[in-house]
Amino acid sequence: DTAVSQTPKYLVTQMGNDKSIKCEQNLGHDTMYWYKQDSKKFLKIMFSYNNKELIINETVPNRFSPKSPDKAHLNLHINSLELGDSAVYFCASSQVRGSYEQYFGPGTRLTVT
Amino acid sequence: DAKTTQPPSMDCAEGRAANLPCNHSTISGNEYVYWYRQIHSQGPQYIIHGLKNNETNEMASLIITEDRKSSTLILPHATLRDTAVYYCIVRVDGGAQKLVFGQGTRLTINP
Numbered sequence: 001d002t003a004v005s006q007t008p009k010y011l012v013t014q015m016g017n018d019k020s021i022k023c024e025q026n027l028g029h030d031t032m033y034w035y036k037q038d039s040k041k042f043l044k045i046m047f048s049y050n051n052k053e054l055i056i057n058e059t060v061p062n063r064f065s066p067k068s069p070d071k072a073h074l075n076l077h078i079n080s081l082e083l084g085d086s087a088v089y090f091c092a093s094s095q096v097r098g099s100y101e102q103y104f105g106p107g108t109r110l111t112v113t
Numbered sequence: 114d115a116k117t118t119q120p121p122s123m124d125c126a127e128g129r130a131a132n133l134p135c136n137h138s139t140i141s142g143n144e145y146v147y148w149y150r151q152i153h154s155q156g157p158q159y160i161i162h163g164l165k166n167n168e169t170n171e172m173a174s175l176i177i178t179e180d181r182k183s184s185t186l187i188l189p190h191a192t193l194r195d196t197a198v199y200y201c202i203v204r205v206d207g208g209a210q211k212l213v214f215g216q217g218t219r220l221t222i223n224p
Contacts, residue, residue: 045211045213
């Protein structure tokens, strides 16, 4: 069973479009994250949700809006896509109490043309 | 979170032990040392973490110096599948903490 899954794996779209990436975890964790890895391979946190509540919001344009319908899901919606949004987006989850390692999904490669 | 310094790249022969160093001279008393790795095109994978005692699990060993200013991740018998970028991260434990990734060390295991 896949612990953290993301859909789609690849996403190619044009500038100005709106797109969403979905993330689901079946680990029973109460915290989920979105990270962005750019072309230079730097991994940076974007958002974190704990029990459906936003707790980390790094300096991310407000075109990016995360939504957590329940503890097991954290989706990322991006409006008015720009060329600079091209990157690999990773979802992750962790438990707040006990062990704190984060489990990452396989990533979604977004290409904006 | 304290800053970490790692060599940009290392090579190791298959079957040998791979020793990956990390400097974290500004680490504070309540900060843990975490290691993750990222195999090409995959999501990062947790390896091990520790506070001040040496730690070992099925993947690796973590050796932390007595002054906690540096640590070494040891892969005892490296295989080709251990080729990856290895990240040393220092952070306070507890709560929903973000991971701050540096550039990491690109480890290449050679046959």
